[in-house]
Amino acid sequence: MRYEIRSVKGLAREANHDCAGAVFDGVRGLFVVVDGTSKPGSGQLALGFVQAVMDAYQALINQGAEDSTHSAVEQLLRSVLTDLHAPLFSKRTGTTSYLVGVASHGQLTLAYEGDCSCGFVCAKGGIEWFTPPHCKANWRRDRSHRELALDPARNLITRCYRANRSPDPDFVFRSVAAGERLVFATDGFWAELTDARQDDVLAAPASEITDVDDDVTWIDVKL
Template sequence: MRYHSRSITGQASRANNDYAGATCEGDGGFFVVADGTSRRGSGQLAERFVSGMLAAHSTQMEQGSYPAEPAAVERLLDSILSDFRASLPADQTGVICYLIGLVAHGRLTVAYEGDCSCGIVTLAGAIDWITPPHCKANWRRDRSHCELAQDPARNSVTRYLKINRVPNPDFVCCALDAVVRLVFVTDGFWADLTQAQQSSLLAAPDSDISVGDDDVTWIDVQLGQQD
């Protein structure tokens, strides 16, 4: 398993409020993206979230592997999120969207709130998104990412993390084939970039690109060998 991560500051941003982190161990891995809003403290909260999740994952691996039963994994991730919120200082401000991806026992488990997304990359470089964003434009949970990208109501996020809100993630779980490629992204990637730009960055991740107003962040993960 190998991964590549990059974050590009948007044109409207004074500071990049996106954060990402990842770690791989053999055929398992833990991946985190967090997108801080423009509210005060959001960038700091996003940074704390990523470092906190990676620390919790390290502790879990020291204690032993993740459970194999999907429901048990979801309960564990729920507990990690609740412990993180409880650990925040009382004066912590800010709002973030987040996504956690865990690869273990041949399965992918995703926990998320907001509009960060996970997709499966096809051999042709296209992305099949598997996490419906939490936003007013998708209140029925039935619209594609391509449709949502054109709807301004997608910017009204309905699920998120902040200090006075109990974490309430949705979970997506699926079996992984022997050869698969995953991408974990903030909405600046899936909504503000065209599909051609997305594919281009996956093919040449360090290439120059002009992004829009929003920060653009992604983690590209390849499991196994690809031709």
């Protein structure tokens, strides 16, 4: 399993409010991508969230926790997200969208709230996104990411990580196989970049991205 992370600050903010992290321990890949909102403190919250989730999940594994099935991973992620909620907000403010993914034993388990997304990179180009964003433009959960990218109401997030609400992620379960390629991304990637530009930056990750308003962050994972 190989992965590459990149995050680019958009033009709309003075600081990048996105954050992403990943680790592969030889058995499982753990991937976290977070998009802090414009609320004060959200960038710091995103950074703290990524490191805290990765540390907590790995600590449970080191203590002997099992994550060989979708249900076992779901239980671990629910525990991690719930246990970290109070400590994170005891020192931080703001709100974030997040997506956490665990790839192991031929399975991918995702937990998310907000508009960060995951998809398979198609061999002929393009990305098959399979995590419906939580936003007003997608209240029926039936619109494609490309359709949502054109609707301003996509910026009205209906679920997120915040102080006055316990984490309640949606879970998505998929099978994965060697040779497949995944992308974990913030909405700056899937909405601000055209399909063609997404293909371009995946092919050349160091490509210049200087003309987007939103922060653009992604993790490119090759299984």
